[in-house]
Amino acid sequence: MPRPREFDPDTVLHQAMLRFWERGYRATSVEDLVKATGVNPGSLYGAFPGGKHTLFMKSLERYTRLVVPRQLGELDEPGASVAELRGYFDGLVDGLTSPAGRQGCLLVNSAIENAAEDNEVATVVRHHFARLEGRMTRALATAVGRGDVRATLDPACAAKSLVASALGLMVVGKANPDRAVLTSIVDSAFAGLH
């Protein structure tokens, strides 16, 4: 009966996510989203009731589902050890220093911009940080078992510290996207593991 939708909501959402990632929530206007997606305001609000805020929350969700696993890479797999952990950090540095990746991490950006005044955002961000800590803890436990790090290392404790380092890395990267600087931070964070 009805007229079918002419655009793919997933594609539209993806474009919106890229915009929020690059510029932040407040700095991204609905007009920006309209231009980026090629979908008129009316259709946008038809497909995403709740408007800009809904689009943003769905962008966060899409980010955790699509981008985060790619960032985690092999660290997401059960057998991961220090090498995969280091690979994750090196990936962050690559991202922050590449022209296309200066936007940093959408979840870190949102933690700073929105979490204090938007509980929904804070919840998503907390889950992400917990997930990250979980993966790191597992990798470090594997590493201790394999002798890849010193035997006295407490995986849970070191993971907490490394999560903080990763987040700090993305803060520094925003102001100073210099490979040497960022790499030396990663090296320093890993120095304590041996």
Added chain:
Amino acid sequence: MPRPREFDPDTVLHQAMLRFWERGYRATSVEDLVKATGVNPGSLYGAFPGGKHTLFMKSLERYTRLVVPRQLGELDEPGASVAELRGYFDGLVDGLTSPAGRQGCLLVNSAIENAAEDNEVATVVRHHFARLEGRMTRALATAVGRGDVRATLDPACAAKSLVASALGLMVVGKANPDRAVLTSIVDSAFAGLH
């Protein structure tokens, strides 16, 4: 000859700084500043040519001159060691978990919100991070000399790691202002020093 100014520009700037600190640059409107300072737009632009952006840059400067030294506390003094370093981190946790301090750190917030698209901001932020690293390096060198930490510790290396941890701490604090969580992060960051 001229009519004297009826308000103290420093007081006005301080109020503006508090607003930017609490809500960020974009989320703070000129009308907010007018209400917070009790100074009309015309007078505000008269005293601070360049308007909102000038007020923001001067707020950053005031923050580094007034708030940062208070945060650093004894860490700013030449004789500081691990105790003072730990004191700095404990102060951060106190701030992030107190109702009045959930705004985090203005410089970290600005790094995320503005540094990528505003080189002036990026420069101020970089200077702050460098200053922080310098103080930490000095304290750790003192600590190594005194035997307060393990003798094999590289002060410069550990300082880089701790700066990242401090910044990460403020990111986590925005989404999760929970004392137990934040303290465990600080404990973990310090575990590597012994």
Added chain:
DNA sequence: CTTGTTTTTGAACGGTCGCTCATCTACCTT
């Protein structure tokens, strides 16, 4: 007191914000 200089005042500017809705259009069903 008069004059000259600067500040204060707040209305108002053009622009942009997020969002809505009347209208038109295209499709599916019968």
Added chain:
DNA sequence: AAGGTAGATGAGCGACCGTTCAAAAACAAG
């Protein structure tokens, strides 16, 4: 082919944005 339904369109809503400016006011100098 006709009718019914839902999407597409984009002008335009009221609110707010950062900023300006003409007028009024307050002081210092003469």
